Amino acid sequence: MRRLLHLNIPGALAGFVWLVIVALPVYWMVITSLRKQAGYLTADPIVPGRPTTAQYHRVIAVGFLSYLRNSAVVTFAVVSIVLVFALMASYAIVRGRGWIASGSFRLFLLGLAIPLQAAIIPIFFVVNKLHLYDTLPALIFPTAAFSIPISVLILVNFLRDVPTELFEAMKIDGASEWQMLWRLAAPLSRPALLTVGIFAALQAWNGFLFPLVLTQSSGTRVLPFALYDFQTQFGINVPAVLAAVVLTTLPVFALYLIGRRQLLGGLTAGFSR
Amino acid sequence: MAGIRYSGLTKTFEGGTLAVDQLDLEIEDGELMVVVGPSGSGKTTVLRMTAGLEEISAGEILIGDRVVNDVPPKERNIAMVFQNYALYPHMSVFDNMAFGLKLHGYKKQEVRDRVEQTAQMLGVADLARRKPAQLSGGQRQRVAMGRAIVREPAAFLMDEPLSNLDAKLRVEMRTYIAILHRKLSTTTVYVTHDQTEAMTLGDRVAVMRDGRLEQVDAPATLYAKPANLFVAGFMGSPAMNIVHSRLISEGGSIFAELGPTRLLLPPSFLKGRRQLEQYAGRELILGIRPEDIEDAALAPKANGEASLDVQVTLAEPMGSEVIVHFPVGAAPVAGTPSVAAATDSKDRQELAQLIAEDPTRSTTMVARLNPRTTARTGKPARLTVDVSRLYFFDPTSEVAIC
Amino acid sequence: MAGIRYSGLTKTFEGGTLAVDQLDLEIEDGELMVVVGPSGSGKTTVLRMTAGLEEISAGEILIGDRVVNDVPPKERNIAMVFQNYALYPHMSVFDNMAFGLKLHGYKKQEVRDRVEQTAQMLGVADLARRKPAQLSGGQRQRVAMGRAIVREPAAFLMDEPLSNLDAKLRVEMRTYIAILHRKLSTTTVYVTHDQTEAMTLGDRVAVMRDGRLEQVDAPATLYAKPANLFVAGFMGSPAMNIVHSRLISEGGSIFAELGPTRLLLPPSFLKGRRQLEQYAGRELILGIRPEDIEDAALAPKANGEASLDVQVTLAEPMGSEVIVHFPVGAAPVAGTPSVAAATDSKDRQELAQLIAEDPTRSTTMVARLNPRTTARTGKPARLTVDVSRLYFFDPTSEVAIC
Amino acid sequence: MRAGSKRKGASPLLALPALGLFAIFALVPMIVVVVLSFTYYNGISSPTFAGFANWSRFLHDSTTHHAIWLSLEIMVLSWLFQTPLALLLGVFVSGRQRYRSVLAAAYFVPLLFSAAAIAITWRNLLDPNFGLLANLTHRLHMSWFPTSWLGNPGLALYMMVFIISWQFIPFHMLLYQAGARQIPRSIYEAAEIDGAGRVRQFLHITLPLLRNTIVTSSVLILVGSLTYFDLVFIVTGGGPGFATRILPLDMYINGFERSDMGYASAISVVLVTAALALSLLLIRVTGFGRFRSTHEGA
Amino acid sequence: SKKPTLLLWTIQRTENSVETKAAKTYKPASVKVQIFANDPYKQKIKVALGSGKPPDMFMNWGGGGLKQYVDARKVLDLTPFLNADKAWKNRFFNNVLQTAAFKGKYYGIPNVGMQPVLLFYNKAVFRQNNLTPPKTWDELLSVVKALKTAGVTPFILGGQSKWPDLMWEEYLVDRVAGPQAFNAVVAGKKNAWMDKGIIKANTMLQQLVDAGAFGNNFSSTTYDGTVTATLLGTGKGAMELMGNWEYGAVLQNSPDTIKNHDLGWMPFPAIPGGKGNSKNIAGNTSNFYSVAAKSKHPAAAVQFLKKQVMSPAYVKGLIALGNIPPVKGIAKQLSTGANADFTTWCYKLVQSAPNYQHSWDQVLSPDAANTLLTNLDRLLLKQITPQQFSANMNKTK
Ligand SMILES: Nc1ncnc2c1ncn2[C@@H]1O[C@H](COP(=O)(O)OP(=O)(O)OP(=O)(O)O)[C@@H](O)[C@H]1O
Ligand SMILES: Nc1ncnc2c1ncn2[C@@H]1O[C@H](COP(=O)(O)OP(=O)(O)OP(=O)(O)O)[C@@H](O)[C@H]1O
């Protein structure tokens, strides 16, 4: 809020150092995605050569767009389910009482540590039993289920900081729990919901194991497969993979830039005296 | 609509603070009950229990004929102004006020009309689109007020709803509340620390202290006939002057000692005060309200027996009156926490001296004089005491003597 | 220690609200400046800019001789009581108060001593271990106060520091602040909406309105010689009665019209009021303070020419006085937002009628009568107006006529 | 304003949908895993009962013991590396200056990439022959500078910690950013008036008020690194030697590469139990589980 | 009745075009080919076969991996079909077909070219340093020394990927101890790994490491055709022991090397005094298609394999890609195909090899294979001695 004079110099410096650490690999990805496969290794890793979009054409030709559609559907569904379910559960945990609330919290904690690899075969059985194999819901439900524990942990942490008095005011205004959940808890935990949403979206967007095991036909293929389309038994077309990476990443990044406003919190400012 | 009844209401917080202690009080249907009491005396806690926001440790609350101890807030149909507002930070001023109405199923148009009227009445109509964070303290308070009064609940609970408003606006708001109450006759519990509000607004005033009810009465009664020293000292601003005194019976007349001065109690005063006579020759506590001391030159009828010659230590011209402080050679009544209490330390010792030269033998008294008085700081002055309006209390039980 | 000077200080919030508008004000070293003004007039904003918490849109703030526009708060060495307390929620009462001292490098023992003293002074010593969430509203406010005064900064900024305290405690606190200020002589800016505080505490009082400074003067001067209608109406509670009037010059005497009644202006009053004479025969605005109207039977000297026979619509016994409301047949002065403003709607129309029968031809006036008055609601009463204390204002510029 | 005034509280029914989904797709499979840990199962043939064979193997398998040790190491290192950085960066970008929000957007980017993409990238950057690092050291004639980062058993684990952190710091930063934004501004203002500079505001206001967020993030980091798999698998595959063969990897290798799902299940059960115990402990010790806000009563 | 629909899973590779074409042009059934990336495929096929939703036909590597499925009765026995049509059976090299055969029963049909491991070298590097490619162990050691002093990495090795290490192991053990040493392991003989020859071979391998034959970075070099082929093509490394596919990788990543005829290849050097024939080769024999036991149309699937896989068109397609199909009598065809000099050389090499050792990790059970790779890695890192290596391997089943 104040002038340049009050710039946090050490903070800014450290901030820029980290920026370099973050940016360098990303920069490398981008410029490499604009190279030809032949000779990309021996090219100068820092200076971009003559850029070519050939790899991008290749990626798109491979069916990228249909993968994109499936991924979008799965991601949208997962995010919706996670946001709604996890918010409801966190609300019940934070605002609820007794052993059920604390018990479910502990149960969710258990979920933080289930190694997917170990559980994948049983999950396959479950999905199969529910006749979901090779459908998009086969990706949506397990992905959502495995995102819920972390989401609950994050939301619980955030929800508890919504001032109790606001809930009280709403009660007095005649709101039911359900209304308080959606009219108060939800809007005031927007930053956390965004964080959780991003998390769930990335699980869905980048998740590989579920799509691999739980689907098979090309109609249910999702984006992460695009990465492997350029990976053969004996080598990888790195520039093409990176082109696919860049292309996959762009939509999510765009969404983040749009949603980031929600992070500009301080959402409870002004509620009291 | 319904009355509210507390019986044996008690609240002990985790950690053991006893905030409300065996409160028995009945607020009639349609009554506006003002609750006053020192900071921390449990006023807010009572309101919160009434609203159903705080669990009841013991006792009962009845709204109408129903014990509501276990009824959730939403079903009690009350509106509340929170002491610290609790505005919805993510909603505009309009939405803050409209929210309760919407929940109660009012039509859109009706919601708009009501909110707009109320907002206008409260002078926040121009701010309708703003979020609470963009409001000043007083504006927030008015929105909090608006959120409550826009509804038509079974009862209003108002926790110092005007504390952050300027005097002028406060008078307006107070009038508005009075009118509203006269019109709607909604049972209302109104917590305030403003003397004027307490005296003008309520049908009755309940005085609380340390979680207990000290007295509940019509405002004028409370002022004229405080049940005990605490209520006497608490109601009225500046507070009643309270000193140790003695009743002296001499030549058929009865005098009250005010330091070296003797105040003759007129027969009209003594009439019907049987108890008082029993104190003849004994120690008691004398109370004189500041407005009952006047500049001798300006008093309607000068009363020789009760005149005091004093040295004014501070004269504060207030415009409509002059507040003068002066010491009298009477022992003060201890017990109420006072500024002097903390002045024992080296660093701020001098402060203590500024307050009372010799705390055990002299008491600073306060008088409200007519603005035309000539009393000035550091000058002597002659004052008269209206001996027909003295107060006496038992020194041990502190109960009023009548 | 140092004085504070504002020159051309302006604040425009994002969204365009002009909160402070070209403020010029000098607070001398060691002065206690009280700032008053209606809710939303920019008082808090001025304090926040002084503290360095709010960016300055235009103008300058000087502390001592230094322009501090770009000096961070921490380097301004000020202590502030926030209107909304802003206590550290994770620290105990003790730590809340000790934090600033610790940061300023006080020794442990000294920190403890100071905090304990101050806490005792404020009556929160018993609460030292509690967290703010476990305090009542008034207790929080006292802690907020304690956090500021425990330090010895170059300046104090206090934003309605006593608004949530009961009258008794407030008097104590006010006295304490006065003593503290007398002792330490720290430059202080004190925002309040309490008339008594404004009148007694400050060396000078600054009156703000819509972000502008209306008048700054010693409290008594402000009350006696308000620069304009706004200040006149704002200072004093109940507020000054303001009606449209006319000056009539007849037979060498000058009268002011108060509805059908004529008030004879005594020569002593007219002496030195050159401007007033020019209004002879013209419309102007008349102001009468409520305390300048008295029950004719109880007035020190009855003044026949200025007596009014009125019908009392409401008599509010306040203990120390009785506030009576009565209509006079004079046109009210519009402009100030009032309760009546919002009463045009069908549903609450009746409210309007309760306030003013015919708002264009009659004005409700308020008087503060001696508590012994016999005036009662609904009864007629004879009152006298102290004609030596009338106020006149120009009807268009609203500036005081003298 | 006051804690403990929840009264009746929200209905636990609200937790049902999440619990249901979680139970069907995570809990039931986990129970199956527990059952499998008592069987011989190669993932292909039907499991046969094995009694405690897998468990006794667990007690004696030195490779697995080494993996446990490595997991602990990577857990502690991850926490030590990520927590301070994420906290500082998160708080830093929670500031309102424009450049900070731009930085925040940039910092966020690594989170977007899948483990595979990050693995490919870092493997290439660290490639001893053609990588960026090798290239730089070569250009700067710093031949003494080690280039075989991932091939050096002494360094590989640290490199993995770094790469994992590179991926996940943005997420924790996001948590801290949201947490820091939630702290009422007025408290900082009060502290500033009290004379607290940036550092002290951070230490005395931000840190204590972010306590619950720190717990949240720490649980995620600690538990997360216990189960972390993808990146390590792709970048080093557990090598060189056993240098990065952390427990989840050991589990995977046993289950899928050696087709011993029974034993892998036993390891998984250990993992889940350890992680649960760890998070419960953290939550108990820090009082997180009481669901009290640190902001109340400002 | 409707045409049956057959599902075929395979992995991502250059040969996919041939496979999809074979599927598309097949009329009697509609065959859907689904292609997966190499590593994920292993997990995918395991879950699918294990839990009952397998495709009709699936690609595999034969050997121990396939054996697991066979043991679990997930794979259709193809013996009756092959026996019923001897012409079909005889089309393939028998030693290749054996990779997918257990206890005399056949479970897989080869579907790509053979992948013998050869020693590639950069002729230019040798020219510049006045060296000749090593034909014997001693020559190899001296060449290593010379290259080392010249600042060139003698052998490129993607040690991080582990399996390239195995090629060295296979050849050294073969040359020192002969094929019988490993055959003893496969046969499950007691202490087979303790064979003196194996220990000697491993000692030699560690000598090579000590001599700097693999440079300093081999443990952090991942095998990736792009990387290794570039290293070889640019002369940063002089030689590489690798499957014949590396030719293709060089062609793609360093085309000039091929154009200038600078890429050389030869058999693994002889080790005088060893028990193994220096004409023995190692490598992948081929990959295979198997039919899932649970397939709804096993007969149709077999029919498809018979008609379309390694059909003349299929073989032609493979040759065009530089493949060397494991079928008899195609020398002529090869010599007219692309890169004929290389492919015919390889074809002859395989044909004349007394023993064609299929990659150990494919032959052994997955468990043993994994232990083998890990221990090899540690052997090369010198974390364990050859004796420890053998002891560790001995514990596997
Ligand atoms: N953050 C903000 N954004 C926009 N407008 C604001 C903001 N803060 C205050 N205002 C407006 O600026 C004006 C002055 O506000 P300020 O808080 O200074 O008033 P005040 O004199 O302190 O009032 P009060 O007595 O009610 O506390 C008000 O009209 C208010 O609505
Ligand atoms: N959550 C709590 N935990 C412990 N003690 C509490 C809590 N809330 C209030 N108290 C204590 O209970 C007593 C009554 O508090 P309450 O808020 O009812 O006072 P009040 O009369 O409203 O005071 P004020 O006029 O200052 O607002 C006080 O002493 C207070 O410190």
Ligand SMILES: [Mg+2]
């Ligand atoms: Mg209160």
Ligand SMILES: [Mg+2]
């Ligand atoms: Mg303010």
